[in-house]
Amino acid sequence: MKKAASDFTSCLMSSLKPACFCELCFDEYYNLSKVYCSIHSSKHCFQPLLAGDSTYAIEEFYNFARATWETRGHCSNCFNGSQLNGNVKDFYIYLSSFDRCIHNASNNYTVCNTCKQDYRALMEFYNSKFGRDPSKVCADVSDHMNSSMYKWRIAYKCPEGENPVLTVSLFTSGVLILTALFYVCVYVWGRREQKKDMTQKRIKRSKSKSHSRSLSPDGVKNKEIESQIDLSTDSATLN
Incomplete structure (x- = not known):
């Protein structure tokens, strides 16, 4: 799915102006659709993927690709079959x-x-x-x-x-291109934020483990010994 999504995005972004992505990205779009439908029809594959995808990136990206192709680009109106x-x-x-x-x-x-x-x-x-x-x-x-x-x-x-x-056609084409750029940017930004969140969660878990070790019996004993040493040092200094 990752490769199919990457291939379609790359083709789309390189074919926006002048728009020729319907013709040039036909294979990439239908390969993406085929991969998605194959995953979706397999419970053993689709459910684990969704379980590990808290941002719903797979669903969101496919919906974006389909909307770009069908609703905004009307690419199906270019073709008879393939x-x-x-x-x-x-x-x-x-x-x-x-x-x-x-x-x-x-x-x-x-x-x-x-x-x-x-x-x-x-x-x-x-x-x-x-x-x-x-x-x-x-x-x-x-x-x-x-x-x-x-x-x-x-x-x-x-x-x-x-x-x-x-004139209406010109406006429609401009809206299509701007919308496509917006959704691609949102997708890329969302993936970066997801990675940032995962990194922050790892750091929090690491700090939590360190804090737990410091509150263990051995940790308490070590703190008591350090406190006694400090008190002895202070007494010696006073004498």
């Missing part, structure tokens, strides 16, 4: 055409004129296939579309009318 669906593949064709045009352009003015048709085709395809419910668009598609909008409007300052569908 393959990208037709709409997503076609979207990448339009996207590649637009990106090639920008790459080959010599300046901003050239981009705005030469790449206008490619950008318009990309937007029209996105709106026709994904624009009906942008809140459930696969995160990879949504973020790539937002990046294309940023290049066109901000980086190259090309004119275009406002599109409310894509």
